[in-house]
Amino acid sequence: MAKNGLRKVGFVGWRGMVGRVLLTRMEEEKDFALIEPHFFSTSAPGSKGPVVKNNQTNLKDAFSLAELKEMEMIVATQGGDYTKKIFSALRSSGWDGYWIDAASTLRLHEDACIVLDPINRKVIDEEVKNGCRNFIGGNCTVSVMLMGIGGLMNEGLVEWVSFMSYQAASGAGAKAMEELIQQMNYLANHFQGVNFDSLNADQEMEELFGRNDFPQKTIGQPLVNSLLPWIDTEVQKGQSREESKSFSEANKILNLASPVPIDGTCVRVPTLRCHSKGLTIKLKEKLSLEEIESLLLSSHPWLKIIPNNRKATLENLTPSAVSRTLNIHLGRLRKTNLGEEYLNAFVVGDQLLWGAAEPLRRALLILLGESERLIHERKE
Numbered sequence: 114m115a116k117n118g119l120r121k122v123g124f125v126g127w128r129g130m131v132g133r134v135l136l137t138r139m140e141e142e143k144d145f146a147l148i149e150p151h152f153f154s155t156s157a158p159g160s161k162g163p164v165v166k167n168n169q170t171n172l173k174d175a176f177s178l179a180e181l182k183e184m185e186m187i188v189a190t191q192g193g194d195y196t197k198k199i200f201s202a203l204r205s206s207g208w209d210g211y212w213i214d215a216a217s218t219l220r221l222h223e224d225a226c227i228v229l230d231p232i233n234r235k236v237i238d239e240e241v242k243n244g245c246r247n248f249i250g251g252n253c254t255v256s257v258m259l260m261g262i263g264g265l266m267n268e269g270l271v272e273w274v275s276f277m278s279y280q281a282a283s284g285a286g287a288k289a290m291e292e293l294i295q296q297m298n299y300l301a302n303h304f305q306g307v308n309f310d311s312l313n314a315d316q317e318m319e320e321l322f323g324r325n326d327f328p329q330k331t332i333g334q335p336l337v338n339s340l341l342p343w344i345d346t347e348v349q350k351g352q353s354r355e356e357s358k359s360f361s362e363a364n365k366i367l368n369l370a371s372p373v374p375i376d377g378t379c380v381r382v383p384t385l386r387c388h389s390k391g392l393t394i395k396l397k398e399k400l401s402l403e404e405i406e407s408l409l410l411s412s413h414p415w416l417k418i419i420p421n422n423r424k425a426t427l428e429n430l431t432p433s434a435v436s437r438t439l440n441i442h443l444g445r446l447r448k449t450n451l452g453e454e455y456l457n458a459f460v461v462g463d464q465l466l467w468g469a470a471e472p473l474r475r476a477l478l479i480l481l482g483e484s485e486r487l488i489h490e491r492k493e
């Protein structure tokens with residue numbers, strides 16, 4: 114503990130996209146009043162850190178075990194390579210503080226808890242009680258899905274889930290977002306003021322995509338006017354790593370008596386920062402839509418059920434309706450023609466908030482013993 118009685122919390126990766134969103138949220142909610150923050154850098158230790166609480170300190174060295182060990186908690190949004198490099202060495206050096214991390218590196222480790230407290234607060238509390246020291250944010254598309262249907266899954270009412278995800282460029286990082294905008298610009302510049310033939314415009318685009326100066330170094334392909342139905346590497350039998358996480362991480366988050374099979378296809382789409390997931394859910398029981406909605410709504414206050422009609426759906430069940438908010442919109446709820454127990458649903462959430470920064474921020478508050486601040490903070 115620092116001399117002022119506050120806990121020393123180190124932040125690594127605060128300049129990155131998830132780190133910036135995290136700091137903004139912490140400033141909005143005045144969380145910095147609860148801690149003594151220390152900012153670390155992997156590239157420029159010694160230079161000036163961010164101004165927080167009207168105070169600016171010099172950046173500490175993110176590779177210095179001695180400096181890291183002074184912290185009681187470390188919040189890392191630096192990425193998996195950093196975690197791989199430093200975490201084991203830090204633990205081996207005897208540091209037993211809380212490690213809160215956005216990277217996937219430790220998620221499935223036995224001694225790590227995946228945090229998504231509106232859905233798995235009981236699991237988190239149990240882990241804290243059992244002495245767990247590693248609290249890791251889940252994969253974004255998994256967290257968004259569970260913020261949508263976790264209420265049903267927690268009740269043990271789901272037999273299996275089949276999904277199609279529609280994942281924003283932000284999931285691939287800030288550079289991918291920039292490149293998507295550059296791709297949009299490239300097309301806009303080409304077509305601006307030109308009388309183009311709609312029927313043949315896509316052929317013209319294909320020609321543009323083949324040009325040497327078409328921006329696609331980061332994404333690897335044109336994402337504009339397209340979609341990319343493969344995210345990350347292959348794990349087994351034609352399944353991508355991103356797809357495999359829906360089963361492994363969701364079941365670890367929920368910690369249900371028996372794991373729920375979850376599988377589907379993860380697709381990158383040309384949106385900036387909202388992930389969406391289309392779901393077919395096989396229920397264990399014949400529940401009415403009213404019962405389902407009421408169960409879902411009771412899970413947490415950020416969930417909004419969008420009525421399953423054309424107008425409400427097109428106005429509210431879209432990335433642009435949800436982007437930059439903590440709201441999770443769930444809609445297209447209907448029993449499918451496959452049978453009474455087969456539920457259709459569609460969920461949209463901000464990839465950088467519930468998908469990344471917010472669960473970390475809330476894990477920090479829980480570990481600080483400040484849980485009461487987690488209630489009543491829903492904003493429109």
Ligand code: HSE
Binds near residue numbers: 253280281283284344
């Ligand atoms: N892997 C995710 C994506 C983002 O590519 O969209 C991180 O959870």
